[in-house]
Amino acid sequence: MSLLEAKRYEHQEAESRWSQFWEEQGIYQYDPDSTKPLFSVDTPPPYASAAHLHVGHAMSYSQAEILVRQKRMAGFNIFYPMGFDDNGLPTERYVENKYKINKQKITRPEFVALCMKETKLVTENYRQFWRMLGISVDWSLEYNTIGPKAVKVAQSSFLDLVKKGLARRKKDPIMWDISMQTALAQADIETIERNGLLNSVAFKSAEDEKELIIATTRPELIPACVALFCHPDDKRYQSLLGKNALTPIFKHSVPILADDTVDPEFGSGLMMVCTFGDPEDIAKWKKYKLDTRVIIDERGMANHFAGEFEGLHINKLREAVLARLKETGELKGQTQTLQRVSVAERSGTPVEYIPHLQWFISLMDHQNDFLNRADQLDWYPDYFQKRHDHWVEGLKWDWCISRQRFYGVPIPVWYCEDCAYTHFAEPHQLPLDPTTTGPGLERCPVCGSQAFRPEGDVFDTWMTSSLTPQINAGMTLNDDYTWAAERPGLFPMSVRVQGFEIIRTWTFYTLVKSHFHHQGLPWKDIVVSGWGLDKQGQKISKSKGNYEDPSDIVKNFSADALRYWSALGTLGNDLRYNEQEVKSGQKLLNKLYNSTRFLAQTVGDGYKHHWDNEALMPVDRWLLAANAKCVEQVTDFFEKYDYSNALRTVERFFWDSYCDNYLEMIKFRLWENPEQEKSYSDAQIQAGKAVAVEVLYSIVKLLAPVIPFVTEHLYQGFFKDQIEGEPVSIHIASWPKPSHEGWNQAQLKDGERVSEILSLIRKQKIEQKIGIATKVAQVTLNAPAEVLGACQDFQSEIASAVRAMELVLVEGPSLLCEVKGLE
Numbered sequence: 071m072s073l074l075e076a077k078r079y080e081h082q083e084a085e086s087r088w089s090q091f092w093e094e095q096g097i098y099q100y101d102p103d104s105t106k107p108l109f110s111v112d113t114p115p116p117y118a119s120a121a122h123l124h125v126g127h128a129m130s131y132s133q134a135e136i137l138v139r140q141k142r143m144a145g146f147n148i149f150y151p152m153g154f155d156d157n158g159l160p161t162e163r164y165v166e167n168k169y170k171i172n173k174q175k176i177t178r179p180e181f182v183a184l185c186m187k188e189t190k191l192v193t194e195n196y197r198q199f200w201r202m203l204g205i206s207v208d209w210s211l212e213y214n215t216i217g218p219k220a221v222k223v224a225q226s227s228f229l230d231l232v233k234k235g236l237a238r239r240k241k242d243p244i245m246w247d248i249s250m251q252t253a254l255a256q257a258d259i260e261t262i263e264r265n266g267l268l269n270s271v272a273f274k275s276a277e278d279e280k281e282l283i284i285a286t287t288r289p290e291l292i293p294a295c296v297a298l299f300c301h302p303d304d305k306r307y308q309s310l311l312g313k314n315a316l317t318p319i320f321k322h323s324v325p326i327l328a329d330d331t332v333d334p335e336f337g338s339g340l341m342m343v344c345t346f347g348d349p350e351d352i353a354k355w356k357k358y359k360l361d362t363r364v365i366i367d368e369r370g371m372a373n374h375f376a377g378e379f380e381g382l383h384i385n386k387l388r389e390a391v392l393a394r395l396k397e398t399g400e401l402k403g404q405t406q407t408l409q410r411v412s413v414a415e416r417s418g419t420p421v422e423y424i425p426h427l428q429w430f431i432s433l434m435d436h437q438n439d440f441l442n443r444a445d446q447l448d449w450y451p452d453y454f455q456k457r458h459d460h461w462v463e464g465l466k467w468d469w470c471i472s473r474q475r476f477y478g479v480p481i482p483v484w485y486c487e488d489c490a491y492t493h494f495a496e497p498h499q500l501p502l503d504p505t506t507t508g509p510g511l512e513r514c515p516v517c518g519s520q521a522f523r524p525e526g527d528v529f530d531t532w533m534t535s536s537l538t539p540q541i542n543a544g545m546t547l548n549d550d551y552t553w554a555a556e557r558p559g560l561f562p563m564s565v566r567v568q569g570f571e572i573i574r575t576w577t578f579y580t581l582v583k584s585h586f587h588h589q590g591l592p593w594k595d596i597v598v599s600g601w602g603l604d605k606q607g608q609k610i611s612k613s614k615g616n617y618e619d620p621s622d623i624v625k626n627f628s629a630d631a632l633r634y635w636s637a638l639g640t641l642g643n644d645l646r647y648n649e650q651e652v653k654s655g656q657k658l659l660n661k662l663y664n665s666t667r668f669l670a671q672t673v674g675d676g677y678k679h680h681w682d683n684e685a686l687m688p689v690d691r692w693l694l695a696a697n698a699k700c701v702e703q704v705t706d707f708f709e710k711y712d713y714s715n716a717l718r719t720v721e722r723f724f725w726d727s728y729c730d731n732y733l734e735m736i737k738f739r740l741w742e743n744p745e746q747e748k749s750y751s752d753a754q755i756q757a758g759k760a761v762a763v764e765v766l767y768s769i770v771k772l773l774a775p776v777i778p779f780v781t782e783h784l785y786q787g788f789f790k791d792q793i794e795g796e797p798v799s800i801h802i803a804s805w806p807k808p809s810h811e812g813w814n815q816a817q818l819k820d821g822e823r824v825s826e827i828l829s830l831i832r833k834q835k836i837e838q839k840i841g842i843a844t845k846v847a848q849v850t851l852n853a854p855a856e857v858l859g860a861c862q863d864f865q866s867e868i869a870s871a872v873r874a875m876e877l878v879l880v881e882g883p884s885l886l887c888e889v890k891g892l893e
């Protein structure tokens with residue numbers, strides 16, 4: 071009883087107690103030998119670079135975790151790991167900023183050591199936060215994306231794709247970030263809109279010096295111009311086709327060609343193609359085998375093609391070229407225009423396109439396969455499949471997987487210095503870093519050279535993250551290029567949980583990898599969450615200053631209350647942080663605590679949990695029926711990963727049916743000296759107690775996935791000792807099943823009618839300015855015969871609930887009630 075001694079539920083003491091208890095008891099441990107069905111969760115490894123966690127993190131991780139807790143109670147053997155993504159650009163940037171690092175002055179091993187040190191600190195913060203929030207992962211399954219196992223899987227994936235002809239190195243124009251000096255993939259890009267100037271510049275026909283006006287937002291690319299294009303049907307330029315034009319300022323000669331992708335309505339109908347302004351330029355450059363005049367290097371500095379502007383940074387080049395165009399009179403006009411610009415998501419720098427030798431994974435020939443895979447997957451909510459498909463349909467590039475960065479998973483390759491031979495590591499050698507391990511070859515098998523150069527690039531971070539199911543299953547590549555698993559049966563996993571903003575990356579790339587490696591899906595289901603927003607509906611970020619420390623919320627209102635707020639958000643939708651809702655959660659905890667405490671005192675120390683069906687009264691049968699219905703609905707919602715409606719349903723049942731109606735109706739039987747003539751048998755009193763205990767226990771279990779701490783507290787403080795054979799924690803107790811024993815549908819209907827009558831009478835009391843809990847002399851109920859029929863069996867219970875000395879039932883055409891107060 072000691073756990074229920076306090077008059078109030080003390081959440082701080084309880085939450086730290088149960089958190090420790092779960093750990094000591096190993097409640098959340100995955101059991102590889104279990105005979106239960108397996109439920110495995112591919113949960114997002116957060117970047118180990120964000121030092122601060124906000125309520126958005128609390129929201130998305132709680133929402134997924136609630137679903138896992140329910141599955142655990144529903145009898146599944148749970149595989150629920152936690153990973154940390156300490157690989158790649160986010161970590162690298164974080165460390166660079168924190169230590170103000172100059173990459174020229176630090177060695178790669180020194181930098182990597184700093185990254186490792188930093189991520190260790192940050193992951194510890196995360197661990198503490200998840201524990202505080204009650205996230206029920208099995209910490210023994212923790213992985214990180216730069217650890218040897220993850221590196222081995224990522225490198226295995228690469229070798230397998232090379233073997234299959236799906237990964238190769240090619241020199242191609244790629245998207246390039248001049249600030250971070252690395253290649254980018256399409257998924258690293260976002261499009262922004264900004265105001266710009268559309269400049270009309272004058273080219274000249276090489277033949278007759280006639281002016282040819284071109285409208286361009288990027289005049290700095292004039293030195294990179296390699297052709298002019300018009301639409302094949304554009305009459306204005308027919309005579310020029312196949313001839314040449316001279317560029318302004320630079321006066322180099324470019325061909326005039328036609329292509330039906332040119333919009334004759336835009337500007338003058340003539341456009342310049344440069345190497346390279348955008349993917350359209352690249353397409354025409356390839357199709358028409360145009361010249362190459364790339365004017366900038368990897369840092370964005372102009373080269374000799376820029377003539378007098380050589381050495382200028384691309385950011386200054388535009389102004390310089392425009393100034394010169396004005397001087398020469400070749401600038402014919404400027405108009406404001408709204409520009410859509412591709413920028414690197416992480417740095418915000420406009421993307422440049424330069425030819426570069428990079429490693430790519432083929433995507434462009436497989437779009438239909440990817441769409442089919444996505445269609446085989448069960449999406450929750452289902453509309454997110456569209457978002458994935460839209461991304462796949464809009465793909466323009468193969469996946470560039472090499473990055474010119476310090477920190478990441480090394481590409482296990484060496485190159486012969488004297489010929490084109492590329493030497494790949496063998497699967498059994500993995501993981502390895504070619505910059506510290508030799509190729510193990512005496513001579514190049516092609517040219518005999520003894521000089522090898524290791525690949526210094528690293529993989530795109532998604533190269534590893536796209537393999538989290540394989541990392542979880544402990545999969546590696548055998549030397550015969552078959553995959554083996556440390557945990558067979560774990561792949562494919564049951565479910566992926568993640569945020570919607572990484573559908574185009576994490577979901578997509580994971581589907582791609584699973585399709586290419588295993589010709590199947592990586593999971594059966596995918597569950598997608600929205601964003602936690604601030605009170606004003608803005609995305610939370612530290613720089614915006616709208617950041618609220620979730621630890622403070624937990625301290626003030628409890629982790630359960632914060633989880634409760636999370637669960638009010640429907641799956642897939644954004645949710646604003648709302649302190650009122652957190653407080654509502656706290657109210658629920660207190661009400662549960664008080665009800666259980668009250669019940670524990672009422673049933674007394676010698677209580678034995680059983681009832682005799684014969685002794686059940688109509689009101690008991692109704693509650694059992696209503697409870698069965700509630701269990702059924704809540705279970706159905708959970709089957710569809712709809713924790714939100716599950717919570718709303720059980721909460722309503724608890725407040726309305728259980729507390730306001732049932733407990734009030736059995737008050738006279740259990741707690742108060744009957745104020746009426748009616749007396750109850752011992753068996754009836756026992757039945758009332760037992761049904762009250764039975765149903766409250768069911769409610770507490772139904773709420774346990776959402777509010778794990780208080781429900782454990784109540785379980786340990788009361789329910790566990792009442793019911794024989796219950797396990798050590800509520801979180802491994804069995805999920806309630808809808809029981810049909812002791813009631814029938816008619817009793818459910820009658821009870822629901824009576825519940826409506828109760829609200830009617832209470833409303834009447836309020837209208838007559840009588841307190842709901844105030845005793846009254848008489849309540850007269852006018853009602854049609856069928857309603858009266860339902861009330862007949864509940865007469866003394868209704869009187870008990872509305873505190874009436876007497877209840878008079880009168881048949882009448884419509885529902886009316888009259889309340890007479892005490893004299």
Ligand SMILES: [Zn+2]
Pocket residue numbers: 486487488489490491514515516517518519
């Ligand atoms: Zn060679």
